[in-house]
Amino acid sequence: MSTPRRRAIVAMLVERDGSACQLCGVNPAVEPSIDHRYPVSKYPDREWEADNWRIACQRCNSSRGNRIQPGDPESLGELSRRWTMA
Numbered sequence: 209m210s211t212p213r214r215r216a217i218v219a220m221l222v223e224r225d226g227s228a229c230q231l232c233g234v235n236p237a238v239e240p241s242i243d244h245r246y247p248v249s250k251y252p253d254r255e256w257e258a259d260n261w262r263i264a265c266q267r268c269n270s271s272r273g274n275r276i277q278p279g280d281p282e283s284l285g286e287l288s289r290r291w292t293m294a
């Protein structure tokens with residue numbers, strides 16, 4: 209992701225969600241990173257969905273990796289519900 213584009217996305221997310229990390233609630237000391245609720249490695253088609261983005265500090269984003277966290281849509285069975293209802 210190019211830096212100007214990344215900056216624009218971060219600015220949009222700060223406007224929407226506030227500047228605190230959405231995982232630990234701490235304001236990032238350095239420029240926040242963009243976390244994907246659905247990891248791009250598993251869901252490449254969701255990379256550019258605004259609903260899939262959230263602010264995360266570098267520490268959370270790097271430690272989280274590609275794991276799905278409790279409270280994430282996937283862990284709540286949203287995907288399986290969607291599939292069974294389709």
Ligand SMILES: [Zn+2]
Pocket residue numbers: 229230231232233234264265266267268269
């Ligand atoms: Zn954090």
